[in-house]
Amino acid sequence: MRKLTTNAPLVIGIIVAFLVANAIIIRKFHVTQDSVEQYAVGGRNLGWILVCFSYVGAWYVGAIYTGWVANAADLGIFVLYLGIYSIGGMITMYFMASNVWIWGKVYNLTSITDFIKLRYQSHLFSKFFSVVVVCVNFFWLIVEMITIGYCFQVATNSIIDFRVGTVIASAFVIAYSYLGGARATAIGNVVQGIMFAVVGTVVFFVIIYKTYGGPTPLFEMVQANMPEHLSLAGNQGLWMSSILTGIMGAYVWPQIFNRMFMSKGPSDTKKAVFVAPVLVVLVTCGILWSALGGNMLEGFPADHQQGLFWIANEYVGPVALALVAIFAISASMSTISAVSHSIGVMLGTEFVTRKSHDPMRRMKNQQYATLAVGVVAIIIATLNFPNLNNVALAMYEFIIQAFVPLFMGILWRRGNIYGAFIGMIAGVAIALIQFFVGQSGGSIVSWAGGFSAGCVGLLVNFVIYMVFALAVGKPAHADGMWESLKLYDEEGQYVSDGTEDKDAIAKYSM
C-alpha cells in the first residue's frame, strides 16, 4: 500500500486522542441498563439533539470516504444522488414519525420487527422480515468494520495494520453498545456526528480551496478536462432508481427506524429536520466535491479509495490527513454501534427471548445478541473477503422490498398480511434472481429502461399489496391500532379523554 503521510506518529496520536475522548464522554453519560426499554430505545427519553445526530450517525457510513469517493472520481456528479436521497429519507421519516412513536409507546415496541409483528399479527412474516433486514444489515456492519481497518492502515502508513485497526476500533464500539445500549450509541453518535458532520464540513471546504482554489475553479477544471463528469448521460435510469430506492429505503434500515422510538415524543423526532438535512447537504457536497477533480490531479492514487486521504495530506498536511481519517472512522463507528445494537435487539427479541417473561432476562438476551453479532462480524471482517462492498451495495435491492409493508402498513389500515407477505416475497425473489443472473453479466430487467431489479420488484410488491388490500380489506385489529393514535399528542403527552375504544386497543398486541 502506498505511503501517504510524512508524520505517522502525529496521525496516530490524533486518532488515539479521538478514541480516548469518545470513551470518556460515553462513560460520563453512561446510565445503568435496567430494562428492555432502557437498553433497546433509551427509555424513550432522548432529546431531539441526540435523536437528530443518531439519524446522521446511523445513516452516514464510513464507506462514503472510500467507496463513494472513488465513485466521485470515476463517475462525477452521478454520486451526488447520495445527498438527494439522504434528505429525501427525512421526508419519509416525517410522515411516519407520529404513528410509529405512539404505537411504540402504547404497545411497547422496541424494534422494526416488533412493529411488523403488531401490524400484521404474524410471527412467520415477522421472522421472514427480520431475516431479510438482518442479512442485509449484517453485510453493512462488516463493510463498515473493514472500512475502519482500511482507514487505520492508509492513514498510518500501515503502521497500524488493517486487521489490528478493525479489531481495536470495532471491539471498542461493540463494548459500549453492549454495555450502554441505545443511549450509549446515541451519545457516541453525537460525538462522532459533530466530528464528521460539523468539523468535517469545515475541513472539506478548506481542502477544496487549498486543492482546487474553490468550488468554481474545481468545476471549471472538470468541465475543461472531463466534461462527462458533469453529466448524467448513460446513467439516467440508475440515477432515478438510486434516488427513489434510497428515499424509500431510508427508514427501512432497522437502526434508522429505531430512532423514532427513542425520542420523548413525535415532535422531538421531527425537530431533527432543522439540523439533519442541512448537515446532509454540507457533508455530501464537502466530501464528494473534494473528490470530483481527483483524477485530474497529478499523483492521484491508482486505488481511488485512498483519494481523499492523499488529497488531504498532499495539499493541506498530516493534520488534515489525521482529521479525514477521524471523520471516516467516526462515520464507521456510529454506523457499527447503531447496526450492531439494532440487530442485537431484534435477534434478542425475535429469536432468543420469545419464551422468557422475565424482563431482565430479555434485556440480557438482547445484550448478548449485540455482543455475539459484533464478535462474528469482527471475525468475518478480518478475513477480508473480496467484493464485499459490491455485495453490500446490491443489498439495497433487497431491503427496499420491506418499504411496502412498512410504509403502507403505517399509513393505511387496509393493508393486510396477504398482500404484505406475498408482495415482499415477490419483490425479494426478483431482486434475488437478478443478483445471481447479474453475477454472470446477465439481466432480467434489461427491458426496464435502466431501472434496477429492486425497483421492478418494488413495483410488483406494491401492486400485490394494493390488490390484496382492496380485495380482502382491513384486518380486524387495525381499527384498534388506529384508535390508539388518539391516546398521545405530538409532545408525547397522554391526552386520552376516555372516549377511545380501550377494548379494541388492548385486544391485540405483538
Place this chain on the structure above:
Amino acid sequence: MTKKRKQLYIKWAIYFLAIIIYITGAAIQPIWDHIEPYVLGAPFSVFNIVLVQVLICLGLCLMFTTDRKLAKKEKEMRERGEKIDY
C-alpha cells in the same frame, strides 16, 4: 392522526413529490448532456442538485412549523374540551 394533520401531510407530500419528480426527471432532459451555463459559480447540473436539496430542507422546516402550530391548536381545543376530528 387528526383530519387536519392528514390534510397538511397530503399537501406537503404533493410538494415533495413534485421536487423528486423534477430532479429524477431532469436527469433525462438534454440539458445534462451539453456544456452548461454557470449559476452562482456552479454548473447548472450541480446547482440544480443543490437547489433541490435546499428546497427539500426548506419544505421540511416549513412543514414542521405548520405542524407545530396545528399541535398547539389541538392542545388548546383539548383544554377547552372541544372534540377533535380523527
